[in-house]
Amino acid sequence: MRNEADENTMTDIAAVYDVLVVGCGPGGFTAATQAAQAGLRTACVDQRASLGGTYLVDGAVPSKTLLDESYFYRLLQQQELVEQRGVRLPYPRLDMQAAQSALKRNIERLSKVYKCELSKNNVTVYKGTAEFTGPYCVEISQRGLGSFIVEARYIVVATGSAVIQCPGVAIDEDKIVSSDKALSLNYIPPRFSIIGGGTIGLEIACIFNNFGSRVTIIESQSEICQNMDDELACATKTLLQSQGIVFLLNTRVQSAGTNAAGQLDVTLLNKLSKNTCVHHCDMLMVSIGRRPLLEGLNISKIGLDERDFVDNVDEQTQSLLKFPHIKPIGDVTLGPMLALKAEQQATRAIQSILSTDSISTSNCGFSPNVLYCQPQIGWVGYTEQQLISAHTPYQTGKVLFSQNVRYNTLLSQKESDLIPAFIKVLVDSRNMKILGVHMINDDANELLSQASMAVSLGLNAYDICKVPFPHPSLSESFKQATQLAVASGISPSVNVRE
Amino acid sequence: MRNEADENTMTDIAAVYDVLVVGCGPGGFTAATQAAQAGLRTACVDQRASLGGTYLVDGAVPSKTLLDESYFYRLLQQQELVEQRGVRLPYPRLDMQAAQSALKRNIERLSKVYKCELSKNNVTVYKGTAEFTGPYCVEISQRGLGSFIVEARYIVVATGSAVIQCPGVAIDEDKIVSSDKALSLNYIPPRFSIIGGGTIGLEIACIFNNFGSRVTIIESQSEICQNMDDELACATKTLLQSQGIVFLLNTRVQSAGTNAAGQLDVTLLNKLSKNTCVHHCDMLMVSIGRRPLLEGLNISKIGLDERDFVDNVDEQTQSLLKFPHIKPIGDVTLGPMLALKAEQQATRAIQSILSTDSISTSNCGFSPNVLYCQPQIGWVGYTEQQLISAHTPYQTGKVLFSQNVRYNTLLSQKESDLIPAFIKVLVDSRNMKILGVHMINDDANELLSQASMAVSLGLNAYDICKVPFPHPSLSESFKQATQLAVASGISPSVNVRE
Incomplete structure (x- = not known):
């Protein structure tokens, strides 16, 4: 398959791997771990001080951590709310230095989990930049340690994304x-x-x-x-x-x-x-927005341009059409820039290398989405507007969490009384399959997992109605909304229980 | 079916119903609502000032509310933990009077939901005690308003339970x-x-x-x-x-x-x-413990004793063998005293009246269980010990939440570092069905809903591995533990990822 003539001479090669993964965010990490676990000689190269990519170091994880902290601070300031619950509390003061220190410790801890897991699985990790010198060869440059070339049968490109600049607004990272x-x-x-x-x-x-x-x-x-x-x-x-x-x-x-x-x-x-x-x-x-990050990888050296990573990818095997052994995953590919997508593509890439049709391939189509404000906003599957455009007959069940017993026992839920937290379940009238779930509540990211199980496994409303849910739990409202959807007429009737 | 001779003369009857429900806890409420929604003339009698039974008034709901308050108070006292997150906080003071007032408002609010829902469904609600005067007749005594007799084709007994006395320890409700x-x-x-x-x-x-x-x-x-x-x-x-x-x-x-x-x-x-x-x-x-509460109902008047409610019940129709139109549900019946069970039995009772084989019958066998401490303890399905005794070949996957990204972004999870929060999934080696899930984490009652879906719908591990879970979420650890269970050997190997 490979052509020795394309490559550097053997003497230049510092190491040879089955799989080289460029970039160690959630996608790269998943690819490297799964490749190694399958017995492939695997290396991973990442240029950041801490492993984990944008996701872990300056994206989702810091954002979620600071959100949690900030809502805690907000709650403490709502003296009336807190005192109603029996706690007399002097006014709190914010210390952003301490918050940032805690955040950094948190990121370090998670980054270390990545590192340990890679090490446990015998993945070689290089800290440095990577650029193609040939289709199977990548030059790794480590700051202060010089550079060397490694060769790999497969190269997974998981280099992530960068911020899109706004015309007329020069980012100076000051103001x-x-x-x-x-x-x-x-x-x-x-x-x-x-x-x-x-x-x-x-x-x-x-x-x-x-x-x-x-x-x-x-x-x-x-x-x-x-x-x-x-x-x-x-x-x-x-x-x-x-x-x-x-x-x-x-x-x-x-x-x-x-x-x-x-x-x-x-x-x-x-x-x-x-x-x-x-x-x-x-x-x-x-x-x-963000854009795929391919700079520095020197893809032109092997005759590729950015379009090849967008238009010319085989989605079954996550392979470039021009070079099937090069597999882009995550933010460098088309579609939503979500860690979940990157991980799914990583699995698909490694499975295509192993030629297995393994159990872990998640190709259920719908990614669950969460906006981590408070209460959280979560949704999975089709929106009502999509179903209407597609002329899909559907039934709707909607429940307000203010009637949920668990909701009423939780302090943290109280502020959202202004905006009624709700869950809405959309059911296909033809076969009672659950087509979409949309919700606003404090624990949407966990409730959405149930909804995602229902949507992605093609469960129908009758199935959900059979499940005994813990009592009291917010999840009961998912079941209740599903029951209402079953009981309701065909779209666009919306059955609100209030 | 009914024998007029058993009954009071028609002149004594103040009202006639299709269904009379005695007791308005979660079971009675469910029975009354479902009966009325199906078009049956329905009444409900309850002797408490607020509807909702022990569950709502002095059981699960007050307990969960005070737990939430008390853990909030506990968290605020852990100054180091709070300050690490960037909040400088003077020491809080507890005001139990305020806490109890808030709790009472909470209970009133939920009780009102019961009341509104019953009213919306045209269920007649009597506040008073009930006692049998004949197999189809119940005398309702309302304090200060005298008593009268109502007749019903079906009588659902949902009178709940009372505390078991401890020999040698007289409860004085003082000390x-x-x-x-x-x-x-x-x-x-x-x-x-x-x-x-x-x-x-x-x-x-x-x-x-x-x-x-x-x-x-x-x-x-x-x-x-x-x-x-x-x-x-x-x-x-x-x-x-x-x-x-x-x-x-x-x-x-x-x-x-x-x-x-x-x-x-x-x-x-x-x-x-x-x-x-x-x-x-x-x-x-x-x-x-608690015992079934049948006092005051005067069941001996119609030739019944307490044993008839334990030993002589048809579980398919929730009917007494002696009087199939009398249907005990909830704590008065055998089995765990859980609101969930009461509601399931209520549904079964009403469906047997309607002779429908409806979708809502939950007979999935396993109730999910939660201990609402912090972190919460939750489990559903078989324990390892049960599988070993039954010689069921099984595989285990266990994941610590300390490696879960979402877990690490949440302040409230931090205290449990002492006791590693974990999730353990037990899978049948013969068909990969999920047999049991056991976990300790702050959100166990919601994560357990997913586990309960898996166990009660007979999903197998491969199904769960296919589902895209929100990222980051605690639920991802459920998937990860399931993946490890698939990858692990046959019992009793326990695969701990640490």
Whole structure:
């Protein structure tokens, strides 16, 4: 299969592997571990000080940790709520230095889990950059240690993604920052504005809002959360507004810079009225999206360009059409930039190498989605709008958590009384299969697992109605909504139990 | 079917129903609602001021609410833990009066949900006591309003249960109390001792321990939690001990009384050594179990005794063999005294009346179980010990939550580092079906719902491995443990990922 002539001469090769994984985020980690566990000689190269990629080091994990901290801080400030529950509590004070130190310890701990697991499975880990010198050869450069070439039968490219720049807004990581920087700030800017109302923008908005910033989201579209079910998206916006976040919709940022007073002037264009205005803030975060990160890998050396990683990929085997032994996974590929997708692709890539049709391939189509605000927003499967467009006959059951017994025993759920936490189950009228589940509640990410089981395994509503759920639990509302969906008529009747 | 001669004369009858439900806890409520929704003329009688039964008024709900409050109070006292997360917090003070007021509001709110739902479904609700005057006739006595007789084609008996008395220990609801009283106390006794290490005893032990009592559990058996998987029971005991609860095992209470100093003297017998000693405390709670509550119903009037409700019941239709139109459900029947069971039986009872084989019948055999301490203890399906006794070949996968990403982003999970939170999945080696799931973690009651879906729907391990779980979520550990179970050899090898 391989052509020796393409390669460096044997004397240049420092090591030979079955599989070399470039990048050690969740996707790369999964690929390396699974390859090694299957007996393949495996190495992994990553240029960061800590393993785990954007996900672990400056993305999802810091974001979720700070969200948890910030909602705890927010809760403690709601003296009335706390005192009602029998705790008399003096006012708390925030110490962002301590919060950041704790966060760093947390990341280190998780990164160490990656390291230990790789080591346990005999994966060689190189800290350094990687670039192609031939289709089967990669030069690894380690800072201060020089460089060398390794050869591999298969190369998994899991190099991740980078922030997309916003025209007219130069990120200086001082006052105009990326999400990476925002998540490592050890002070709270009085006015924090965010370009982009996607998941990353919204979660970081919640963090700073809870910690006391006045937060503004600037979004060029007419609504946030475009991929959500309309009812859920509407509830999400109302929720975040009720917590103090301001939304400027249909608004484009034309430029941003520091004025004489040292504050930021951000020129905004309203897309509808065509008016411009100057918005003032102390920090501006750009989060209009991320793009595949292939720089530095020198793919042109082997005759590839970025398009080959988008258009020319065999999704069955996660292989480049031009070089089937090169397997891109995760954020460098098309589709949502989620750790879950990266892990699934990693499994598929390794299984294609092993030529196995193993059990772990998750190709159930729907990724469950969570926005980790409080209460959380979670959804999996089809939205009502998708079902209506597709002319799919469906039935709906919706339950408010305010009637759930467990919900009423939990302090942390109380604030959301303003925005009724709910769960909505969409059922196919033809076969009673569960097509979609949409919810707003504090524990959505765990309840969504049940919903994801139902949707991805093709369970039907009758199955769910048979399951004994723990009592009291929030999950009972999933069952109850499913029962209501069964009892309800055909779409678009919405059966609200209130 | 009915014999008019057995009944009162028509002139005595104040109202006639298809279904009369006696008792409005979760079972009675479910029966009444479902009967009415099916178009049956339905009435419900309950003697308490608030609907909801022991479950809502002085059992599970107050217990879970106070547990949540008490763990919040406990968390705030762990200054180091809180400050690590960036919150400088002066020491909190407990106000049990406020806590109890909040609890009462909570119960009222939930009770009102019951009331509204019954009213919405046109169920007539009588506040009063009920006693049989004939097989189809019940006399309802309303305080201050006199009594009258109603007739019904079917009578659902959902009268619940009462505390079992402990010989030698007279409950005075002052210093020697039942769980009902303990859950409504508006002060914290310095030394709080509990006879009985079952779920009720352990949960109330946690509440008072968190609020600052020195808590002792006196248990006549050699271990607590006899029905748990051994590994889980062991972890539970270690957990509660690490939080400060003292266990006196193999110990029987012979007598208890107030001494001259006004404190309680409790005489204990060690079953192994046969030694006796006197144990001092400020409050003693008796929770050695509950018994079916049939007093006042005057069942002897129609030729029944308590045995008829235990031994002579058709479980398919929830009917008394002697009078198939009388249907006992919930705590008055054999088996675990859980709201879940009562609700399932209620559904079965109403379905037998309607002669339908409806979708909602949950007869999946295994009830999920949760001990709502923190972290929670949850289990469903078979224990390892049961599988070994039955010579069932099984495989085990166990994962520590300390390696779970979501776990590491949550403040509330941190205290449990002492006792490693884990999840253990038991899989049938012959067909890979999930036989049992046992776990210790803060969100066990919601994770258990997934496990209960798997066990009760007969899903196999391969199914679970296919499901995309939200990322990051605690539920991912369920999938991971299942993957390890698949990868592991046949029992009794235990594959611990650490």
